[in-house]
Amino acid sequence: MVKLQAEKLRNFINGEWQDVARTTAVLNPATGEEIVQVPLSSGEQVDKAVFAAKNAQKEWALVPAPQRAEVLYRVGYLMKERKERLSQLLTSENGKVIEEARGEVQEGIDMAFYMAGEGRRLFGQTTPAELKDKFAMSQRVPVGVIGIITPWNFPIAIATWKSFPAIVSGNAVVWKPATETPIMAFELAKIFEEAGLPKGVLNVVFGSGNEVGNALVNHDKVQVISFTGSNDVGREIAAACGRQLKKVSLEMGGKNAVIVMDDADIDLAVEGILWSAFGTSGQRCTACSRVIIHEQVKATLETRLLAKMEELTIGNGLDETIKVGPIINGRGLAKIEEYIQIGKKEGAKLLAGGHALTEGAKQNGNYFAPTLFTDVSSTMRIAQEEIFGPVVSLIPVKSFEEAIEVNNSVSFGLSSSIFTNDVNRVFRAQRDLDTGIVYVNAGTTGAEIHLPFGGTKGTGNGHRDSGVQALDVFTEWKAIYVDYSGKLQRAQIDID
Numbered sequence: 001m002v003k004l005q006a007e008k009l010r011n012f013i014n015g016e017w018q019d020v021a022r023t024t025a026v027l028n029p030a031t032g033e034e035i036v037q038v039p040l041s042s043g044e045q046v047d048k049a050v051f052a053a054k055n056a057q058k059e060w061a062l063v064p065a066p067q068r069a070e071v072l073y074r075v076g077y078l079m080k081e082r083k084e085r086l087s088q089l090l091t092s093e094n095g096k097v098i099e100e101a102r103g104e105v106q107e108g109i110d111m112a113f114y115m116a117g118e119g120r121r122l123f124g125q126t127t128p129a130e131l132k133d134k135f136a137m138s139q140r141v142p143v144g145v146i147g148i149i150t151p152w153n154f155p156i157a158i159a160t161w162k163s164f165p166a167i168v169s170g171n172a173v174v175w176k177p178a179t180e181t182p183i184m185a186f187e188l189a190k191i192f193e194e195a196g197l198p199k200g201v202l203n204v205v206f207g208s209g210n211e212v213g214n215a216l217v218n219h220d221k222v223q224v225i226s227f228t229g230s231n232d233v234g235r236e237i238a239a240a241c242g243r244q245l246k247k248v249s250l251e252m253g254g255k256n257a258v259i260v261m262d263d264a265d266i267d268l269a270v271e272g273i274l275w276s277a278f279g280t281s282g283q284r285c286t287a288c289s290r291v292i293i294h295e296q297v298k299a300t301l302e303t304r305l306l307a308k309m310e311e312l313t314i315g316n317g318l319d320e321t322i323k324v325g326p327i328i329n330g331r332g333l334a335k336i337e338e339y340i341q342i343g344k345k346e347g348a349k350l351l352a353g354g355h356a357l358t359e360g361a362k363q364n365g366n367y368f369a370p371t372l373f374t375d376v377s378s379t380m381r382i383a384q385e386e387i388f389g390p391v392v393s394l395i396p397v398k399s400f401e402e403a404i405e406v407n408n409s410v411s412f413g414l415s416s417s418i419f420t421n422d423v424n425r426v427f428r429a430q431r432d433l434d435t436g437i438v439y440v441n442a443g444t445t446g447a448e449i450h451l452p453f454g455g456t457k458g459t460g461n462g463h464r465d466s467g468v469q470a471l472d473v474f475t476e477w478k479a480i481y482v483d484y485s486g487k488l489q490r491a492q493i494d495i496d
Helices: 043-060 065-081 083-094 098-120 157-168 183-195 209-217 231-243 266-282 295-310 330-346 400-407 423-432 468-474
Strands: 011-013 016-018 023-027 034-039 125-128 134-142 145-149 172-176 202-204 224-228 247-251 256-260 288-294 349-352 371-374 391-397 415-419 437-440 475-483
Touching: 011 043, 011 183, 043 145, 043 172, 043 202, 043 209, 065 083, 065 098, 065 157, 065 183, 083 098, 083 183, 098 157, 145 157, 145 209, 157 172, 157 183, 157 224, 157 468, 172 209, 183 202, 209 231, 224 231, 224 468, 231 247, 256 266, 256 400, 266 288, 266 295, 266 391, 266 415, 288 295, 288 400, 295 349, 295 371, 295 391, 330 349, 330 391, 391 400, 400 423, 415 423, 423 437, 468 475
Parallel strands: 145 172, 145 224, 172 202, 224 247, 256 288, 256 415, 288 391, 371 391, 415 437
Antiparallel strands: 011 016, 011 202, 023 034, 125 134, 134 475, 349 371
8 A cells, every 4th residue: 555645735836836825634535534735725826827827838839749749648657657556545535446546547547648649640621622723721729728627536537538638739727626636636747747748838726616716717818618517516617608708618417327128138237237326436427326127127126236235345445345435525425315315205215225334444434325216206306416426216117218218308418328138229229318428238437538528418518528529629720721823812702
């Protein structure tokens, strides 16, 4: 086991580590112990970071993209060398089990190498011009200063989804990480520094959403905001950016469902549900919180799922034998407990869990028992609203068509899944499920970095993280015409 973070956390602005007087404690959600103090910056620090980014971006944009990519390659190799250390630090501040932490760090490594490859692509287009002796093409150009705001549940993966494509495209970044998980931001900034990123291209400002987040969103020198978090905050950010005509990319959650049809492999479906619903203690936007189950196999799935849930080990994620870690904090626990009461009042039947775990080694942590409701109606609040915890609702249906309708009945549209052996149902589901991600015979989580990540409806505003599509957020298209005819030629007029 690595030594926990001992260094004092400081802002990283213009290539310098800067102290902040105000701080607050970061607690290990598994033990309640203080890990480190995180700075609580003000708008003044944001202003310094933005101006540093603006000045640095002018020179960074002139660096050939393949050379910009070399920095990302070095970042990827450094992350790879330090994978285990980063993983254990991640578990200590976030709580997710070490196996998942390693997967998250690997996702960041993969993103570094993938986006470094874009340094030799960043493809534009050449196209025929409509006039003789005229050349036409388009190219991607950087936008300028990018503000990124990242959540606590994937503190390094989501940061890499946003910062890596922004940087390789020639932008400069000001990053506000979640105050619950600042260590990953600190470590990634150190890696960028060691990799040789020029001063000011990446700046990290720790602090609250009210202080740092608002200052970043409303700064007139920030051209793009990329945000992952709650719907309420996302809507406020979208409104603020709209008033400023500022580009904004939002990823705001999900109410994801696994559909299990009557011809499904039930044991495989149970494994998919367990991983999707209780991995990361249900604290991920792709978590399965609904199981839409054909009534003919409902009883069988319930029995097998309950048996497997009893085998789940719950505790400190640094223990290799643990499968479910803690909830991030007391507020998260309180929200889950509130939804348990809502579900009971709505008439759902509680089959397992539904309570916090406070005995023995868990007494100082934030633990909640994996929970299963059954006989849930698709209109109940527990089937419509994001709970963000290890809570699953079983919703019985009579047909494939009803299953699709129930899946699409929520205001989110991130991820969906169907278990079936009928190829015709598979293709109809791919077409009809109204989500940005569709899985077949797998759970709702586990996106790969070279495909676009994001969803429909209340999940976001149409942009995507990850994949080549992420470049669309951080670049503008420029059309270029070169007329070598030696005379004035007017488009749409001198075409004969």
